[in-house]
Each structure stands twice: as C-alpha cells, then as structure tokens.
Amino acid sequence: METLSWHVALPAVGAAFLASLVEVVEAFTIVLAVGTTRGWRPALQGSLAGLVVLALLVATLGPALERVPLHWLQLAIGILLLLFGLRWLRKAILRAANIIPLHDEAAAFAAETAELGQAGSRRGRRVDWIAATAAFKAVVLEGLEVVFIVIAVGAGRGLLLPASVGAVAACGLVLAIGLAVHRPLARVPENALKFVVGILLTAFGVFWTGEGLGIVWPGGDLVILTFIAIFLVAGLLSVPAAREIASEERHDPA
Amino acid sequence: MTLLKALLREIISLFVDDGVLALAVLAVVGLSAWALADMRLGEVAAASVLVGGCLLVLVASVLRAAYSKRASRE
Secondary structure, eight states: OOOOHHHHHHHHHHHHHHHHHHHHEEEEEEEEHHHHHHHHHHHHHHHHHHHHHHHHHHHHHHHHHHSSSHHHHHHHHHHHHHHHHHHHHHHHHHHHHSSSOOOHHHHHHHHHHHHHHHHHHHGGGGGGHHHHHHHHHHHHHHHHHHHHHHHHHHHTTTHHHHHHHHHHHHHHHHHHHHHHHSSTTTTSSSHHHHHHHHHHHHHHHHHHHHHHHHHTTTTTGHHHHHHHHHHHHHHHHHHHHHHHHHSSSOOOOO | OOOHHHHHHHHHHHSSHHHHHHOOOOOOHHHHHHHHHSTTHHHHHHHHHHHHHHHHHHHHHHHHHHHHHHHHHH
C-alpha cells in the first residue's frame, strides 16, 4: 500500500478545510436567517434534506469515479481545478484590489431575512415550505462546491479521506462557533481564505493536468509546493498592480 | 424546475465566471497537449506552456478587469 506523503496530504487537507470553511459559513448564514425568521423546524428540515442529497451525490459519484482510467480522471479533474481555482484566485485578487466589492455575510443575512419576511407576509401558510426550500437550496448549492473540492483534491491520488477530514472539520468548526454566537460569522476573513484556496486549487490543477497529459514533473509531488509559491507571488503582485490601474486617471491626448 | 435550473446554473458557475478566462485556460491545456505530442518540443516545453500559460491567463484576466473598471469610472 502506498503511504501518503505530508507535502501532498497537507495541501489537500488544507484546501478542503479552508474552501469548506468559506462555503459552510455562507450556507450557515442563510440557514440562520431561515431559523431566526421563520423558525428552526423548516430550517433544520431543509438543511437535512440538503445533506441527504449531497450524501447521495457522493455515494453515486465516488464508485463511478473509480471506473475512470487514472490519467483521464487526473486530466478532467485537473482542468476543472484550474477553472475553479483560477476563478477563485481572480475574484480574490479583484476584491483585494477594491475592483469588486467584498462578500458581506451580515448584508447577506439581512437580505435573506428581509426576503423571507416578505415571502411570509405575502404567502401566509406556505411560508414553511418556502423557508425549508431556502435552507435546502443553501445547503445543496454551497455543499456542491465542498463536494467538488473534496473529490477534486482527493480523487487523483487516494487523498479522499484526508480531504474529507478537512471538510468535516470545517463544518464542525463553523457549526460549533455558529451555535455559540448565534449570529452570521461576518468576521471570517473570507477573501483571504479564498485567495489561499484559489492558490492551492490552481497549484493542484496544474499538477493533475500535467500528470493527465503525461508530463513527468521534476521532483514528483514536491513540485506542487513550487506551484503554490509561483501563484502566491503572482497573486500578491497582481493586487497592487490592478488597484493602481483601476484607480489611475486616463490621460487622453487632447 | 426552478431549483433544478438554479442547481445547473450553480454547477456551471463553479467553473465559469469569466467566459474568456475559461476559454483561455482550455486553450493553454490544448497548447500544452500539442507541445507534448510534438516530439521536437517535448516535455519541458509542455510543462512550461502549462505553468506559464496559466500564470499569463490569470494576470491578463485581472488586468483586463482593472482596465474595464477604470473605463467604467470615466
């Protein structure tokens, strides 16, 4: 049996943990809004139904992925990770450079609460169904990203278990803090987390895509650390450059 | 049906936010595969295209958004 090396397992656990943290915080905000506005029963019913759908998805996808030849799996997952990771990294850079607004959990909570309140006053008895559906949608939609990240960072080289541990730890942490403070977790440095996760996923994406194409990387798995360093430097340099371009005045020749 | 549409939209938006970025990433992977298949270029060229291409695509997409923000202010 092949033993796991820490330099591969640790980024996988870290990526799954941090990405799940961001997604679970977003889902928690909506479930909390449903619970405090329309009661905890529909919030919990919707959340549980969402978790069942996600579990079914994992149970179906997991065995199906084992039948795909490894290099095709690595190539497909690598490309998806590149698309996913670069999208997160780009967004995090643009948010850090004040080009697009930061995600605000408190504002998301207020918007969801207002929407549910209006739906309640408009539709009377149907509100429980609406509330449960809102919780269900939040859990399924945010959970899908968690499932993809766990499968993507885990399926390529037998890292599904460490990646799942990272995701479950993030869920536990958010639930524990959320139940204790009973408020949306607005102080989570979401953009910094997305920046780090974007770098990790992109580094994994380059690695798996290369492996899937048949590239033998110098240094084997260790090259992932080099990719992390390269994208970290590029990301850090892009923030001030983008901020400067966006804020400077254009001087057209008169 | 609305929920299914929302799910489908969410799955697509997991990977595609900026269409140009997504197409550019696919082009980089294709170029890298072509470099690998071409014996004269070989593995080092394919690896360089993949890493350098992804970097270039990221930086270009960020700068494009910055320039478009500046243009929208004016």
